[in-house]
Amino acid sequence: MHAPDGFLNLGTAVTTGAVSATAVGGALRHMRSTLSDKQVPLAGLAGAFIFAAQMVNFPVAAGTTGHLLGGALAAILLGPATGAVVVTVVVVVQALAFADGGLTALGYNVLNMAVVTAFGGYGVFVLLRRVLPDNASGVIAATGLAAGLSVALSAMAFSIEWLFGATAPVPFDTVFGAMVGVHVLIGVGEGVISALAVGAVLAARPDLVHGARDLSRAQTADRARIGMRGFAIGAVLVTLVVAAVVSQFAASAPDGLERVAQDQGLVAQAQDHALAGGPFADYATDGVRNQQASLAIAGGAGVAVTLLVGLGIGFAVRDRRSGRFTGARAPTASS
Amino acid sequence: MTATVDVRGLRFTYPDGHEALLGLDLRVEAGQRVALLGPNGAGKTTLALHLNGINMPDQGVVRIGELTVAEQVLPEIRRRVGLVFQDAHDQLFMPSVAEDVAFGPANLGLRDAELDARVDEALAAVGASELRPRTPHHLSGGERRRVALATVLAMRPDVLVLDEPTSGLDPAGRRELVDVLSTLPMTQLVITHDLPFALELCARSVIIDGGRVVADAATAHLLTDDQLLGRHRLELPYGFDPRIVGPSPAR
Amino acid sequence: MGAGHAHPLYVHGHSRVHRMAPEAKVAAAVTFVAAVAITPRQALWAFGVDAACLAGAIIASGIGPRFVLRRLAVVLPFVAFALFIPFVASGDRVDVFGLSLSREGLWGAWNVLVKATLGASASILLAGTTEIPRLLTGASRLRVPATLTAIASFMVRYLEVIAGELGRMRTAMAARGYAPRWLWQARPIATGAGALFVRSYERGERVHAAMLARGYTGAMPDLGERRASIGEWAVAAALPTIAWLAAVTALTGVLT
Numbered sequence: 065m066h067a068p069d070g071f072l073n074l075g076t077a078v079t080t081g082a083v084s085a086t087a088v089g090g091a092l093r094h095m096r097s098t099l100s101d102k103q104v105p106l107a108g109l110a111g112a113f114i115f116a117a118q119m120v121n122f123p124v125a126a127g128t129t130g131h132l133l134g135g136a137l138a139a140i141l142l143g144p145a146t147g148a149v150v151v152t153v154v155v156v157v158q159a160l161a162f163a164d165g166g167l168t169a170l171g172y173n174v175l176n177m178a179v180v181t182a183f184g185g186y187g188v189f190v191l192l193r194r195v196l197p198d199n200a201s202g203v204i205a206a207t208g209l210a211a212g213l214s215v216a217l218s219a220m221a222f223s224i225e226w227l228f229g230a231t232a233p234v235p236f237d238t239v240f241g242a243m244v245g246v247h248v249l250i251g252v253g254e255g256v257i258s259a260l261a262v263g264a265v266l267a268a269r270p271d272l273v274h275g276a277r278d279l280s281r282a283q284t285a286d287r288a289r290i291g292m293r294g295f296a297i298g299a300v301l302v303t304l305v306v307a308a309v310v311s312q313f314a315a316s317a318p319d320g321l322e323r324v325a326q327d328q329g330l331v332a333q334a335q336d337h338a339l340a341g342g343p344f345a346d347y348a349t350d351g352v353r354n355q356q357a358s359l360a361i362a363g364g365a366g367v368a369v370t371l372l373v374g375l376g377i378g379f380a381v382r383d384r385r386s387g388r389f390t391g392a393r394a395p396t397a398s399s
Numbered sequence: 400m401t402a403t404v405d406v407r408g409l410r411f412t413y414p415d416g417h418e419a420l421l422g423l424d425l426r427v428e429a430g431q432r433v434a435l436l437g438p439n440g441a442g443k444t445t446l447a448l449h450l451n452g453i454n455m456p457d458q459g460v461v462r463i464g465e466l467t468v469a470e471q472v473l474p475e476i477r478r479r480v481g482l483v484f485q486d487a488h489d490q491l492f493m494p495s496v497a498e499d500v501a502f503g504p505a506n507l508g509l510r511d512a513e514l515d516a517r518v519d520e521a522l523a524a525v526g527a528s529e530l531r532p533r534t535p536h537h538l539s540g541g542e543r544r545r546v547a548l549a550t551v552l553a554m555r556p557d558v559l560v561l562d563e564p565t566s567g568l569d570p571a572g573r574r575e576l577v578d579v580l581s582t583l584p585m586t587q588l589v590i591t592h593d594l595p596f597a598l599e600l601c602a603r604s605v606i607i608d609g610g611r612v613v614a615d616a617a618t619a620h621l622l623t624d625d626q627l628l629g630r631h632r633l634e635l636p637y638g639f640d641p642r643i644v645g646p647s648p649a650r
Numbered sequence: 651m652g653a654g655h656a657h658p659l660y661v662h663g664h665s666r667v668h669r670m671a672p673e674a675k676v677a678a679a680v681t682f683v684a685a686v687a688i689t690p691r692q693a694l695w696a697f698g699v700d701a702a703c704l705a706g707a708i709i710a711s712g713i714g715p716r717f718v719l720r721r722l723a724v725v726l727p728f729v730a731f732a733l734f735i736p737f738v739a740s741g742d743r744v745d746v747f748g749l750s751l752s753r754e755g756l757w758g759a760w761n762v763l764v765k766a767t768l769g770a771s772a773s774i775l776l777a778g779t780t781e782i783p784r785l786l787t788g789a790s791r792l793r794v795p796a797t798l799t800a801i802a803s804f805m806v807r808y809l810e811v812i813a814g815e816l817g818r819m820r821t822a823m824a825a826r827g828y829a830p831r832w833l834w835q836a837r838p839i840a841t842g843a844g845a846l847f848v849r850s851y852e853r854g855e856r857v858h859a860a861m862l863a864r865g866y867t868g869a870m871p872d873l874g875e876r877r878a879s880i881g882e883w884a885v886a887a888a889l890p891t892i893a894w895l896a897a898v899t900a901l902t903g904v905l906t
Contacts, residue, residue, distance in 0.1 A: 066724075068728050069686065069768070069769025070686065070761060070765020070766055071728065071762060074684070074688045077687065077904060092797055092798065095796065095797075099868070101858075104804065104870075105492065105804050106854040107804070108800070108802070108805045108807070108808065108854070109808055109812075109853055109854035110814045110851065110854070111801060111804070112807075112811070112813075112850060113846060113850040113851075115812075115813075115845070116812045116816050117843050117847075119813065119816070120816065120820075120843060122839045122840070123835055123836055123838040132843075141717055141847060149801065150835030152798070153802045154805070155802050157802050157806065160676070160777065160782075160789070161660075161782045161785055162777060163721060163724060163773035165767065166683065166770065166773070167680050167683045167773055168683045168684050168769065179691050232739055232754065232755055232759065233739060233740045233752065233754040233758060234755070234758070253836075256840070257836060257839070257840045258840075259840075260836070260839045260840030260841055260844070261844040261847065262844065263838070263841070264841035264842075264843070264845055267844075268844070268845065269848050335894075341809065377720055449858065451862075451863050453859050474867075477862070477863060477865045478865065482860075482863040484863075485861050486853075486906075488811055488853075489853060489856040489857050489859075489860050491858065492808075492857050493803075494783035494806070495783065501871075502866075502871065503864035503865055505871030506867065507865055535807070536810050536811060537805070550864065551863075551864070553864070554864060568835055593738045
């Protein structure tokens, strides 16, 4: 996700930079106004935790591994404002001190990896908390779905930026399909790991989970009420809703934007040169023809992610209950 | 340069309901070194946090010299009482040793040459002048402990409170720490499970258990009372007999 | 998509580049990379000028070209993406070794590759010659909010401590035969991460207590370091100025 320099055009870099600076500036003000001088060392340690968590490789399938991005996790543990600030610091330090991600790409990297994942992920989390039960299981399930979707949101944000700042003639729906498709897989791991991590924090120090501060002690201790099946059904329902929204977006957004551009007479100018001013690069809308295809891709992708996240959590929960996947086998019978 | 510590009827309950101190009394004279012994969870660290005003008493008073610990005199209390934490990593939070040692005096308003001189003085006192430009997380355990002590000495405290200063140190690191502490003139309260260390450094020891002082006597005397030690989960290392060790040159 | 790296890029040295005031270096790196980013992709000569300037600075810094090349691997995922562009891009096709590729796509791939490589090389030079605390000092002098740089400073200070705890946790798991292959076996890793968060948070509370104990009142003291002199600013400005001249020349050449 750490995009290098020159990936999107300079106008997009500057615009996303301004958006990120505004969002992070607001988050910083909020952070200062709500909490004491304790915030700075705590946020620093949380940043070190997120940085370290990004180095944790977890298994995905058949021995392949992935790693956390941590934006939604940070927001759910620390609150969206502090979470966004903490992940921003991680992304900026990675660019400055580790040459990971371009210096002029910081605008969109911060926007996609910190702002969208933290605020978007937390937004999804809050919405899900309303429909899920008020107990530890509800918080854990909401975390899993929100963290998984935050990765998809991040991929969508990147695709939209491509619409405005493309540097090569790859059409929007190709980029959108590829980005969302790849990140669906990443999102599954993100969701499962974030959910289980929040579950572990809830068990040890429930007071440290910002997104569960409304729960009483009894509610945080209540984690068995939602079973595998209930969870799966809930996940499918949410998935359908999400898929519908994503598909609508995929089908209508580029067309809508293109029409605006044509009305303004900008598309014709934009044909000549990538640097010529236009609301979005002509490249990205070049091949948007097949609405049905993009709808199918996006919708299918959305369903797949969320189902897989749900299944992953289900498996992991079963692991704890029955010990079936722990690999510990009684050394008696077969010998 | 040095001050008395006077704690009277100190009670403290943590927000989660855990009662840590149940009316603790302790007086330490100016310039005296006292070991605070006792099992885990006895309230020793909680007491230490009260001496510096990090925790505030629910009941009772803490007096440093003539000054009673209270919200409005916290800056002065924090200058007078230096607290050396158990995990030196918690204490060394700045990017370099020099900046870390400068943190305290800079908060007292020192700047430039005066600040530099203060840093040099503190590092020299613990024999760590050559560590000045180093990064705290690349120091050895013993070096880290001495630098943590320097960060506190840089504030020229009247009272020094050390929380398990020898834990995790190799024998040479422990020896160097004894050498440094025994030359420092200020009042010292040393929380420790290391009984030979207590005997070597402190003439007087206090056993704290269940949030109260349960014994207060000469260290050599306490350490020979096997029943008393046993009641409070304290044990001498195998083969160590305080009766034949004799008084330490460090005291 | 690169996984995080615990070890900073800094290469110890005493070159002129190392000694330069950090705010001048950070500003120079950012403006240099911005010039590269706006350079039109057809202006091969301009990229040549940029690369030559950068190579000169890298040699002067003594961090070694091999070090820079090795670290460039970080941008590899995007190189892979760039190589993909000519196949999926629209527009005229050209035949290259029997493959039908998009002409525009080839230019697009070149554009991403050259800018990413130059940008990453400049970042590597900056990070390789400036210790992290000095980078943060530089950033805060360039008006990055003090809260952000203070948080970053704590983060960097404790990164190795926390990564170390994490490493020991993983070793302890492996020592007891934990070798997961599937996502549903990831529970110990995830709960370990949760436990690590609790430990990090509690350490944050202890650090705060240690700060209070030494008179912290909410603001980090300014322990003033030498600021960049005008001469230093002038030296630092050399590279970005050349890059901007090249970029602007190329732009006006192309646009007229």
